[in-house]
Amino acid sequence: MRTRVEPQVRGERLVGKVLEAALEELATTGYAALSIESVADRAGVAKTTIYRRWPEKDDLVLAAMKCVADDFVLSGDTGSIRDDLFALLKRFRDFASTTRGASLMRMMQVEGVASELTELTRRMRKDKETVPQRMVARAIRRRELPRGTDPQLLLDTLFAAVQNMLMFKGETCDDRKIAQLVDLVLVGAVNGGGRRLRRAK
Amino acid sequence: MRTRVEPQVRGERLVGKVLEAALEELATTGYAALSIESVADRAGVAKTTIYRRWPEKDDLVLAAMKCVADDFVLSGDTGSIRDDLFALLKRFRDFASTTRGASLMRMMQVEGVASELTELTRRMRKDKETVPQRMVARAIRRRELPRGTDPQLLLDTLFAAVQNMLMFKGETCDDRKIAQLVDLVLVGAVNGGGRRLRRAK
DNA sequence: GGGCATCGCAACGGAAAGTTGCATTGTCCC
DNA sequence: GGGACAATGCAACTTTCCGTTGCGATGCCC
Numbered sequence: 293m294r295t296r297v298e299p300q301v302r303g304e305r306l307v308g309k310v311l312e313a314a315l316e317e318l319a320t321t322g323y324a325a326l327s328i329e330s331v332a333d334r335a336g337v338a339k340t341t342i343y344r345r346w347p348e349k350d351d352l353v354l355a356a357m358k359c360v361a362d363d364f365v366l367s368g369d370t371g372s373i374r375d376d377l378f379a380l381l382k383r384f385r386d387f388a389s390t391t392r393g394a395s396l397m398r399m400m401q402v403e404g405v406a407s408e409l410t411e412l413t414r415r416m417r418k419d420k421e422t423v424p425q426r427m428v429a430r431a432i433r434r435r436e437l438p439r440g441t442d443p444q445l446l447l448d449t450l451f452a453a454v455q456n457m458l459m460f461k462g463e464t465c466d467d468r469k470i471a472q473l474v475d476l477v478l479v480g481a482v483n484g485g486g487r488r489l490r491r492a493k
Numbered sequence: 494m495r496t497r498v499e500p501q502v503r504g505e506r507l508v509g510k511v512l513e514a515a516l517e518e519l520a521t522t523g524y525a526a527l528s529i530e531s532v533a534d535r536a537g538v539a540k541t542t543i544y545r546r547w548p549e550k551d552d553l554v555l556a557a558m559k560c561v562a563d564d565f566v567l568s569g570d571t572g573s574i575r576d577d578l579f580a581l582l583k584r585f586r587d588f589a590s591t592t593r594g595a596s597l598m599r600m601m602q603v604e605g606v607a608s609e610l611t612e613l614t615r616r617m618r619k620d621k622e623t624v625p626q627r628m629v630a631r632a633i634r635r636r637e638l639p640r641g642t643d644p645q646l647l648l649d650t651l652f653a654a655v656q657n658m659l660m661f662k663g664e665t666c667d668d669r670k671i672a673q674l675v676d677l678v679l680v681g682a683v684n685g686g687g688r689r690l691r692r693a694k
Numbered sequence: 695g696g697g698c699a700t701c702g703c704a705a706c707g708g709a710a711a712g713t714t715g716c717a718t719t720g721t722c723c724c
Numbered sequence: 725g726g727g728a729c730a731a732t733g734c735a736a737c738t739t740t741c742c743g744t745t746g747c748g749a750t751g752c753c754c
Contacts, residue, residue, distance in 0.1 A: 503699095541702070
């Protein structure tokens with residue numbers, strides 16, 4: 293009786309499997325405690341293969357991060373700031389709910405990582421700042437928002453709130469919650485922005 | 494020539510030094526990668542001493558966490574929701590800016606920690622929920638906030654924003670920023686809540 | 695100043711990370 | 725189809741670091 297043998301994987305497909313495994317480990321174990329061996333086991337690959345392709349741990353982590361960096365694309369101009377923000381946050385929630393996204397989020401929280409990772413983090417953050425700023429700029433031009441509105445504060449607050457729900461409190465974050473949040477920040481609690489919404493039938 | 498010899502520390506003072514060192518390690522290295530030896534080095538103490546007092550890593554971490562748990566006390570009733578929130582966030586900022594506070598914050602973000610730590614985290618979070626809820630309840634009674642306002646959403650959003658600035662982006666968070674943030678969430682961006690404030694002379 | 699508990703130090707054992715050499719397997723090219 | 729070369733798997737090895745043990749040194753209390 294011959295056992296069914298999986299054909300050996302190598303090249304591009306192997307790289308993909310390893311990086312995916314690394315991201316999963318990052319999401320659960322974190323950066324500092326990440327071991328090459330556990331990544332190898334998870335990927336079903338010999339650890340020597342990993343050591344040969346990525347001599348240092350940072351090389352592997354950096355490669356894994358880079359392949360996630362473009363997962364979260366933001367765009368869109370719905371013509372209304374409320375809808376823009378709503379769409380943006382939904383995409384962010386979907387992104388942060390995946391293993392890949394969660395890994396990236398976790399990495400960006402860690403301090404004391406290698407300088408190159410810090411640089412990557414900084415660059416990514418920079419990239420993600422321009423789109424929201426244009427979003428707010430459009431809203432000001434349409435007189436939806438008053439002149440002098442701080443785009444960074446607005447967006448950071450919303451992102452932080454969603455991230456807080458998903459990663460910190462471990463709650464889910466459905467569309468109603470996002471809508472509630474956008475209303476809170478846009479019109480303010482004083483004006484009924486933070487009210488509990490009735491569940492749609 | 495005799496070298497000046499530091500007198501040996503023991504007892505209560507030693508415990509304090511070790512726990513403080515453990516908190517610093519937690520703040521920088523994190524839980525998973527925390528090693529007893531590094532804590533011992535940082536505290537200037539033999540590692541055997543630590544192993545004898547706290548046989549398991551969790552024992553040490555738990556003890557360290559417990560001695561921080563009460564650092565952040567919230568209270569206060571200024572008679573206005575705006576001032577209440579302002580004071581609350583300032584205290585939170587001061588707390589999260591310390592090494593001890595940062596350690597606790599980081600710990601609460603970590604998943605996959607020991608069950609006892611999870612339990613501690615859950616209990617602490619629970620404690621911190623009652624005060625804000627009363628704060629909002631008072632505001633509703635004073636007709637500052639509309640009925641049905643979600644206290645949890647309001648507070649979580651504010652805390653998450655401050656935490657995001659301090660721990661995630663590594664920025665400072667002065668009083669002006671906090672005031673700006675409170676205004677944003679209370680009156681809303683549409684009503685000028687998120688505007689950049691002029692620096693007081 | 696003596697007894698006792700606590701602490702530091704150095705050496706030890708073991709587990710896990712990282713390295714090396716070689717056999718094996720795909721892949722490319724003829 | 726087959727041969728050469730590069731990539732992978734595997735097992736043994738070295739190294740490093742964590743946790744343990746025994747003993748000598750040091751405070752502390754009476």
